[in-house]
Amino acid sequence: MTRQYELVERVLSYQPTADEAMLNRAYVYAMKAHGNQKRASGAPYFSHPLEVAAILAEMRLDDATIATALLHDTIEDTDVTRTEIDTMFGAEIGTLVDGLTKIKKLDLVTKKAEQAENFRKLLLAISSDIRVLLVKLADRLHNMRTLEHMKPAKRKIIAEETMDIYAPLAGRMGMQWLREELEDHAFRWLNPEAYAAVVERLKILRAHTQGLIDEIEGALITKLKEAKVRCIVAGREKKPYAIWSKMERKQISLEQLSDIYGFRIVVPEVPDCYHALAVVHTTWHAVPGRFKDYISNPKQNDYQSIHTTIVGPRHQRVELQIRTELMHSIAEYGVAAHALYKDTNGANGKAVPSQDSNAYRWLRHLVGMLLDGDNPEEFLEHTKLELFQDQVFCFTPKGRLIALPRGANCIDFAYAVHTDVGNTCVGAKINGRPMPLASALRNGDEVEIICSTAQAPPVAWQSLAVTGKARSAIRRATRDAVRAQYGKLGREILDRAFQRRDKTFSEESLSAALGRLSQKTAEDVMAAVGRGELASATWSVPSFPRRGRRRGQSAGAKSAPTKAGSASARSWASNSAGPAPPVRSGPKAQVEFRSAACEAICRNSPDGGAVPGDRIVGILTPGQGITIYPIHADALKAFDEEPERWIDITWDIDDDNSQRFPAKIAVTAMNEPGSLAQVASVIGEADGNIENIKMTNRVADYTEMLIDLEVWDLQHLNEILAGLRAKDVVSAAARAEG
Incomplete structure (x- = not known):
């Protein structure tokens, strides 16, 4: 475990102005807060935040980030509050710790919808300060390094999260070493048999190629020195997961891989990169189709290098990456490297990661997408597509560079230019030749999109598009088109309804009724009517209010069958105004009541009374007549066991009745x-x-x-x-x- 003085000395070695007292205070405060807490391994819990801080110190991050790493679990796992952190260490560190606490509570789960929504919240939390993400990634890295102490079920969930989200996110932020280590740890637990097989084959391969790396490295240094190119050459072996994924993708054996061994040539300046490339290509044979210039066309995460493959010593294929010192730092540490070379915008001139890098702009672009209204699953689909895909670079006829995922086609290109261009796209030309819209694009293609305002994107394009942006735009356009069709149908229905009432339909006529219809706009009303979601009774009442109703304008009703024979009530009545004749049974039986009794029942009912339109029933009492009740009356419970006494009654109000x-x-x-x-x-x-x-x-x-x-x-x-x-x-x- 890293010791306190070792951590502080490491930070001071690259940031002499670091607040040493604050770092010591954070160390002691976090250690006391976690007290006797233990990790799953049995080690003191404080060892975890300390190792997270050490990882970030290796990335040469500022003292505030290191202090945040030491404190990042205090609010979540101890009695410490945000107010105490603010008081002890200032609002800047308090905000960073609080952001990490919120993310901690939102750890991703396997359910797709919840995972998608939580990922949206994760991006929103880190968008305000990239250091939140850096601490989160370091936290995940240390957890992966100690994953063997977790239960198998939990171990699998954490490994899947790491492979799906955290590793590709680290890659998108330009932190390649972190991505590779996260992938290797996750691969080890998700596919232990494959991991063991690759590791074993690598041991055998090393035995057969013993000394090869040193030999190739020496040959490169000798040739570059002869050409007076100042450089540092370093060889490396591919990681097990990188080897396995490439074998899976290309369906080849490990021996067929051409880039198990890779070499980096690091030079001082950009012109030296091309000088070194010339030396390499004139000394050894270059492999056709294996050259990429990411200096001229950087990746979206700021990555820059020249990639080439040669047939080197022992006729071994060797992959070379040629870059400057700055490019190498950015390739390894991504957004964190901008603290060293670009910005001094922290307090007291302290260097903090730049928030203007391409990688950070990509993150802001994702956060901006949250405002587009796509559902969480669509957003996660879009993000995962962008996270996992490599890129191809294409051009518009005017020379604008468009970066797309590998395998993207003309439809994706059109939507990358602009959503309106994609929605009106009818054809495409690749390098001047008309080509199908589904044609896959290659590096350097010039693509011209042909548009027509009469075009709308077909639903089938969803299965053809590769990028999440194109898919979500097609889905949105499809929903809008369907909504427009329903709106047109709803307008026709409303227009005819208004005509039947001798009125002229207009959208303004619906505006006053929007609140009662629970709709925001007249277009919403028409679409809902077209879909059948608003029945005529729902929209006609607020659209045609019955102001100044004439007295007696109540609806009448005919007789209804009863539970005992057949009967009807021509006037709403009971025996309250005097004895009523007994009910005669039989199919033609009919009972006459005085209407004055109606008001007595309505006003005196303990259940709130009834109004015309309510369901009413009569209870027959032999020798006394019928008592009328609303169907919701509690008194009816007393007659549940006597169904023969129930008589179904309906309203029959005269048109000239003036009674309320x-x-x-x-x-x-x-x-x-x-x-x-x-x-x-x-x-x-x-x-x-x-x-x-x-x-x-x-x-x-x-x-x-x-x-x-x-x-x-x-x-x-x-x-x-x-x-x-x-x-x-x-x-x-x-x-x-x-």
Whole structure:
């Protein structure tokens, strides 16, 4: 385990102005906070943040990042609070630790939707300060180095997360060494048999090629010295996962790989790169098709090098990477390397990672995509496609460089230029020749996209597109096209409905009803009507309000079959106004009641009464007549065991009837001046009559009201409730029971 003084000395070696006292204070504070906590291995828990800090010190990060690494688990795993961190170490470190704590709580899981949503949150958390990501990656690296102490099930989940998200994300940030080590650790646990096989074959290969690396390295140094090229040459062997993935991708054996051994030639300046390339190519045979110039066309993570493959000593194929010292640092440490060479924008002139690098711009581009409205699964699909793919570089006819994932086609190119170009694309020319849109692009292709405003992207393009940007844009365009079709159908339905009422349809006529229809725009209403989501009864009531309803304009109804024979009620009645004749059974039986009894039942019912339109039933009492109840009346429970006494009754109100019916509603409104006036205004404008208002519960924010109303019928009551719910001051409005 790294010791305190070793860590501080390492930081001071590359940052002499580092706050030594602050680093010592963070070390002691974190050690005390974690106390006697243990890791799964049995080691003191504090060994973990200390090793994370050591990893970041190797990357030569600033003292604030090192202190954050020491403290990164304190808020999550101890009683330490954000306020205490701010007080002890300042707001900058407090913000970094808090950001890591939020990410810790969002560790990715295997469920696709949750993983996607959490990854969105991860990117949002790191977008404000790239150092949050650097600490997170170092934290994951140390966890992978000690993964053997975890339970097998947990070990598999962590390894899958690392392979799917963290390793490619490290690569996208330009931190190649970190990516390779993360991939190797994950490969070891996800596919132990393959890992062991590759390691064993490498041992055999080393025995057969003993001394080869030293021989090739010596030959390169000799030739470059003769040409007076100052350089450092270093050889390396490919990592097991890199070897395995290439064997899988190309379906070849390990012996057939041409780049098991790779050599880096590091020179002072860019012209020296091309000088070294000339020496190498004039000394040994270059392998055709194996040359790439990433100095002229850098990768999106700022990576720059010249790649070439030669047939070197012992007729061994050798991969060479030629780069400057700055390029080498960026290739190894990615965004972290910008602290050393580009920026001194930290406090007191301290160097911190640049947030203007290409890699960071890519991250900001992803965060910007969160505003496009794609669902989490689409966003994760887009991100994974970009994370895992290598690149090809193509050009527009005007010379604009477009970087695309390997295997991308003309459709992807069109959407990379602009979404509108992709949506209107009808054809393409590659290097001046008309080609199918599905044609895969190669490095250096010049692509011209042919557009037509009459074109819309076909759904089938989703299966052809390679980039997530193209796929999400095609899905969005498809949804918009379907919505437009439903909107057109909905407009026709509404237009005919307005014509039947001798009115002219316009979008403005729907604007006043948007709140009641729970829609944002008139286009939303038309699309919902076209899809059948808004039935005619739903949109016609707010669109054609019945202002100033004539008295007696209640809906009538015919007789309904009963549970005991057949009966009907021509007037809503009971025996409250005097004895009624007994009910006669039989198919033609009919009972006559006086209408005055109706009002007594409606007003005196303990269950809130009934209004025309409510379901009502009668209970037959032999020798006494029928008592009428609303279907929701609690009193009906007493007759559950006597079905022969139930008679289904329906409303039959005369057109010239001037009678209103009582109803009771419960309204929850904001407790602020004017709220009661707005409630009363809605009821009055809808031609309702308030008989009584009672405040049943009054608190600081809300007031609950019980309102007795007089309405014409059930439809009239529902209109009033819909109007109340549309008001901003009303949080709930419903019919009251009792």
